[in-house]
Amino acid sequence: MAEYRLDPNQYHFKWNNKLEPALTVGEGDVVHCWTREVTNGQVTPDSKAEDLTQIDFDQLYPLAGPVYVAGAEPGDALEVEVLSLKPDDWGWNGILPGLGLLADDFSEPYIKHWDLSDGKTTRLRDDIVIPLQPFCGTMGVAPAEDGEHFVLPPGDFGGNMDIRHLNEGATLLLPVQVKGALFSAGDCHAVQGDGEVCVTGVECPMSFSLRFNLRKGANIPAPQFITKRSPLSVHDTGDGYFATTAVGPDLMENSKNAVRRMIEWLGKEHGLQPEEAYCLCSAVGDLKISEIVDQPNWIVSFYMPLCIFT
Amino acid sequence: MAEYRLDPNQYHFKWNNKLEPALTVGEGDVVHCWTREVTNGQVTPDSKAEDLTQIDFDQLYPLAGPVYVAGAEPGDALEVEVLSLKPDDWGWNGILPGLGLLADDFSEPYIKHWDLSDGKTTRLRDDIVIPLQPFCGTMGVAPAEDGEHFVLPPGDFGGNMDIRHLNEGATLLLPVQVKGALFSAGDCHAVQGDGEVCVTGVECPMSFSLRFNLRKGANIPAPQFITKRSPLSVHDTGDGYFATTAVGPDLMENSKNAVRRMIEWLGKEHGLQPEEAYCLCSAVGDLKISEIVDQPNWIVSFYMPLCIFT
Numbered sequence: 001m002a003e004y005r006l007d008p009n010q011y012h013f014k015w016n017n018k019l020e021p022a023l024t025v026g027e028g029d030v031v032h033c034w035t036r037e038v039t040n041g042q043v044t045p046d047s048k049a050e051d052l053t054q055i056d057f058d059q060l061y062p063l064a065g066p067v068y069v070a071g072a073e074p075g076d077a078l079e080v081e082v083l084s085l086k087p088d089d090w091g092w093n094g095i096l097p098g099l100g101l102l103a104d105d106f107s108e109p110y111i112k113h114w115d116l117s118d119g120k121t122t123r124l125r126d127d128i129v130i131p132l133q134p135f136c137g138t139m140g141v142a143p144a145e146d147g148e149h150f151v152l153p154p155g156d157f158g159g160n161m162d163i164r165h166l167n168e169g170a171t172l173l174l175p176v177q178v179k180g181a182l183f184s185a186g187d188c189h190a191v192q193g194d195g196e197v198c199v200t201g202v203e204c205p206m207s208f209s210l211r212f213n214l215r216k217g218a219n220i221p222a223p224q225f226i227t228k229r230s231p232l233s234v235h236d237t238g239d240g241y242f243a244t245t246a247v248g249p250d251l252m253e254n255s256k257n258a259v260r261r262m263i264e265w266l267g268k269e270h271g272l273q274p275e276e277a278y279c280l281c282s283a284v285g286d287l288k289i290s291e292i293v294d295q296p297n298w299i300v301s302f303y304m305p306l307c308i309f310t
Numbered sequence: 311m312a313e314y315r316l317d318p319n320q321y322h323f324k325w326n327n328k329l330e331p332a333l334t335v336g337e338g339d340v341v342h343c344w345t346r347e348v349t350n351g352q353v354t355p356d357s358k359a360e361d362l363t364q365i366d367f368d369q370l371y372p373l374a375g376p377v378y379v380a381g382a383e384p385g386d387a388l389e390v391e392v393l394s395l396k397p398d399d400w401g402w403n404g405i406l407p408g409l410g411l412l413a414d415d416f417s418e419p420y421i422k423h424w425d426l427s428d429g430k431t432t433r434l435r436d437d438i439v440i441p442l443q444p445f446c447g448t449m450g451v452a453p454a455e456d457g458e459h460f461v462l463p464p465g466d467f468g469g470n471m472d473i474r475h476l477n478e479g480a481t482l483l484l485p486v487q488v489k490g491a492l493f494s495a496g497d498c499h500a501v502q503g504d505g506e507v508c509v510t511g512v513e514c515p516m517s518f519s520l521r522f523n524l525r526k527g528a529n530i531p532a533p534q535f536i537t538k539r540s541p542l543s544v545h546d547t548g549d550g551y552f553a554t555t556a557v558g559p560d561l562m563e564n565s566k567n568a569v570r571r572m573i574e575w576l577g578k579e580h581g582l583q584p585e586e587a588y589c590l591c592s593a594v595g596d597l598k599i600s601e602i603v604d605q606p607n608w609i610v611s612f613y614m615p616l617c618i619f620t
Contacts, residue, residue: 230549231541232541251562286598293506299471
């Protein structure tokens with residue numbers, strides 16, 4: 001068992017199974033990484049909303065890696081144990097026109113900077129305090145399909161999954177697509193709700209450590225994972241949740257309407273402007289499918305933790 | 311403030327804003343109810359799988375009520391506080407051909423009986439023990455639209471919402487549609503996961519008590535609620551969760567595939583037959599929308615609590 005520190009300058013922007021490995025590891029080995037936030041430094045603590053319209057999309061998703069795992073073959077599952085996640089002291093989220101669940105409602109760029117320096121919480125306002133629950137938004141193996149692939153869409157190889165429960169102590173299983181797996185990770189979030197509704201979590205540079213193992217011949221069809229933290233969400237306190245619902249035959253429309261109704265509630269009850277409410281929804285609100293069987297109307301609910309309102 | 315006990319023989323099967331009230335209450339009043347399980351006694355502890363194909367759908371959803379709330383007018387929100395929920399000592403879930411998320415995969419009826427007599431847990435097998443978290447699957451006000459309406463599909467008036475977090479201590483807000491609100495409830499579940507994927511929770515007769523209040527002129531567009539219990543799920547213990555994922559452009563297909571993969575895992579890891587695995591998924595597995603913005607591929611995850619495997 002060995003430990004490695006990946007050179008922070010060793011990163012790539014696209015999935016590509018022909019990339020040279022940045023590092024070769026064996027089973028049980030640990031890799032320590034650090035990545036810039038999702039725009040690779042195009043957004044800084046001084047950035048204004050307008051700057052978000054100037055982002056070079058070819059510089060998105062700087063990923064640490066690829067890590068070649070000796071012995072990994074297609075058909076195996078790569079087991080990635082999340083050992084630690086430490087955000088730097090600043091993060092941002094915001095609205096990127098054309099992206100996000102409510103792209104039709106929000107056409108202007110918006111940015112919110114978050115002070116992460118206390119390492120435990122961050123504030124939207126003096127009376128809105130959000131506990132952090134960091135994870136890597138992107139963890140994946142190189143896809144089997146040759147060529148360069150944009151990182152935005154995830155796939156059965158993993159990638160930009162934005163699964164908020166891949167926290168310290170979690171174990172991710174990825175279906176190996178090519179010899180050596182060629183694992184990469186980055187796009188770190190200090191906190192994010194289920195859905196990542198405005199298309200950004202609290203995006204931040206982060207240090208993280210991962211341990212690799214193999215499950216030979218596991219033949220899993222898509223990523224799977226095991227969580228360990230309790231409660232599952234750090235926001236799950238005795239304060240409870242306020243939830244909006246939307247009822248109808250389309251899960252996507254329901255999701256949009258449930259979030260719209262939460263934004264309205266955040267305005268009425270907490271005086272938040274729609275843009276900051278939307279960003280708050282993305283940072284801490286959870287989309288749940290309450291029922292998917294009472295035909296023809298399904299219910300999507302959107303849960304806002306009440307512990308954040310101090 | 312008064313307390314009432316609704317006659318258990320006072321129930322109805324359809325939403326209809328012309329029904330005579332079973333009871334008239336004022337703000338702050340409490341109503342104690344008991345309802346049969348969703349088939350109104352057509353399913354009993356002796357029922358076999360085949361019996362599920364003989365169910366008379368006109369006898370589904372015996373609902374306690376309607377309760378006329380004095381002063382309630384369209385535009386108000388009816389506030390329903392869930393004071394207590396006590397399942398009887400037996401419940402069932404199963405597969406009803408033609409219904410459920412995986413109706414295409416499961417064409418035969420199947421029934422599972424659950425012993426609820428200890429009041430706290432129930433068993434699928436000696437080594438699979440499920441903590442209970444009861445709620446009323448159906449709580450609603452009479453719809454504005456005249457006529458008789460089948461209870462299966464929920465609507466903006468609430469109804470068959472199957473929201474598993476409407477537990478003791480929760481407060482539900484419903485948009486009043488007609489004078490007096492005409493609230494009814496029933497279809498109780500001893501436990502159910504987010505999604506209710508096989509179309510049945512653990513269906514059981516249950517005693518429940520509710521307190522009514524009004525928020526005049528609240529003008530909410532659809533049901534909203536506040537939860538209070540911590541953790542949100544009684545299954546959220548230090549044992550964590552195993553989760554499957556499905557990645558793709560359609561939330562419904564993803565939901566199906568995530569559940570299919572869990573059924574496969576339950577077979578491999580715990581020796582469950584597909585039918586009992588599907589029923590277990592419906593009883594305790596949670597569908598979450600992990601991300602809905604990484605276009606064109608969304609991720610639905612299905613979480614199985616590991617505390618149930620003893």
